[in-house]
Amino acid sequence: MTGAPASISLANWLTQPYAHWSLQHVDDFVPTAVIPRGTGDIARLVLVEVPLADIRLTDSAGAPVTVGEVLARTTTDGWALAQHGALLTEEYFDGFAPHTRHLLFSVSKSLIGVVAGALHGAGVIDVDAPVTAYVSALNDCGYSGATVRHLLDMRSGIAFSDDYMHPTAEVHLLDQAVGWAPRTSPDVPATLYDFLLTLQQKSPHGGPFEYRSCETDVLGWICEAATGQPMPQLMSGLLWSRTGAECDASLAVDAAGTGFFDGGVSACLTDLIRFGSLFLREGVSMTGEQVIPAAWITDTLQGGPDSRQAFAAGPGGNDLPGGMYRNQVWFPHPGNTVALCQGMRGQMIYINRAADMIAVKVSTQDDAGDPRMFADTLRAFDAVAAELGPSPP
Helix, strand or coil, rough: CCCCCCCCCCCCCCCCCCCCHHCCCHHHCCCEEEEEEEEEEEECEEEECCCCCEEEECCCCCCEEHHHHHHHHHHEEEEEECCCCCEEEEEEEECCCCCCCCCCCCCHHHHHHHHHHHHCCCCCCCCCEEHHHHHCCHHCCCCCCCCCHHHHHEEEEEEEECCCCCCHHHHHHHHCCCCCCCCCCCCCCCHHHHCCCCCCEEECCCCCCCCHHHHHHHHHHHHHHHCCCCHHHHHHHHHHHHCCCCEEEEEECCCCECCCCCCEECCCCCHHHHHHHHHHHCCCCCCEEEEEHHHHHHHHHHCCCHHHHHHHHHHHHHHCCEEEECCEEECCCCCEEEEEEEEECCCCEEEEEEEEEEEEEEEEECCCCHHHHHHHHHHHHHHHHHHCCCCCC
């Protein structure tokens, strides 16, 4: 681990002062597998520099700030923004660099969701089928009776908490199972799949939205089982090699080599622009290839008949009034104009279809899920979209 901070360990690698290094060197610290970009054409992004950092807005506390001030106080490692396919800004801070992979945390969930969408479009996965149609072992845990759709929209009835601030939350056990935290609970299984089989049901499947990282892990398992391919190979073939990515991505893996689907992807900054463009171009990449069906993009944007009601009824639904969650993607406002792929500690892909704009930000925030930092980042990107104006008809 050349260049690693002294005394870094599994107990502290996601906290400061270690996290600034580790989020950019995951491949040097925990086991990972490469997600190859393949040999296809790179989608070239032409930089047409536009001053955006001085755009003014009102932050979540009602104070006047600039976009640049929001970026600085939300511990931004790098950000980029594109409109109409042109790159308007690309900035790196504190040693982060263009070809350095950065841990995406739960932005990974949206990547897995798109893989599932591609498999659904190919007729390999039926989203209305029970999860046990693909992984029979799930018959013996709380996921029995759940469907793939329940996973995609996080509407199973599984007992699982993602609250990192709560010492007994199941997410801490998940981190131990995949090797991201010291094993303080001897009964925790040593692999992701074995851990998922311990989860129990607390309420009927198909109820309110509740954010659970385990849903994406089961979804990734189904994708692998349905195809017989490991996720790095699957994601490369269906997604990463077809977006015009410039760099390989990587996926953290557990002791058995299984991917940490819900939060283990690392990627370079501008490749997230290329991924996000799929949601502006009806599933077509910047190189002109139909990566996922347009129908999947439409379904993601429109949601199901009760997606917004289910979101409002879930824990925290009032934090984003009028929002929803569909196919592992967030919609923070009423309507379907703005979509988010987001991860803890300040990772975000912001997609604004009305402005034909994508903004990406990778960060090393101290707090796993600081609501004010999230709100201010969203306000900043909304302000840029408003300043740039809507896409021409």
